[in-house]
Amino acid sequence: MENNLTPSGPDDARVVSGLLEELQADRARLVEKVRAPKWLAPGFGLIAASYVMTPPFPGEGAGGFVLSTALAAGILLVALSYRVTGIKFTRFGVQAWAAFAAAVVGTLALFSVSLGLAASGLVWWIAIPAVVAFVLVCWLASLIFSSLRERLHYVR
């Protein structure tokens, strides 16, 4: 049923209030439906962990290869999550950007720890910063998704 009349009186204004409430209800329903794919956060965690593990790899181009593969895998994960959820989110909010920055800085810090361990010959100890990178990025990726999901409520 359509109503194309321009509201002009209090009764129409009541209808308008109802319409605005319905918009909020629709968004709440959409937020309720959106679930992050189970593999998304662990996927980003694995990418970070694999990057942190690169220092002991032989060959000069190993680090660059792992980094470019990790970036490609990250883009692939985002594209797949769009297909699975059926939603392409708008821009990041402050919280999502902060979590993203924390993930990058944290991974780079753990990578430098790995470099130090590799230089000291403690190759097996690199497993520790790798596991920490996995857990950290996994958690931050979940946080970013939750933040994007919550923003669905508030964008206009």
Next chain:
Amino acid sequence: MSADGIFNEIIHAPLRLRICGLLRSVDELDFAVLRDTLGVSDATLSKQSKALIDAGFVSVTKKTSESRDDSRRITWLRLTATGRNAFDEHIRALRKISVGFEHLDNTDS
């Protein structure tokens, strides 16, 4: 941008308003997700979407899906820049009407 907003007859039809409201909160939305969230049939959503597409408020992109073994495609809908502006203006106009009503209610009581 108008302070009072601009009422838009095309967007104001209830289902079209709801379509725009959902599309305004995302970059793009899958047709199926939009249909399920609104709780309407494919045909109804297609008809209302077409009116918005014809008005230049919504654009459509179709992409193949590897998860489907038939020739169906994922249909992504998004508000165009014109659509976003028109929707924002329309919402501003609706809020003004709504606030005016609340003010009248308070005066009465």
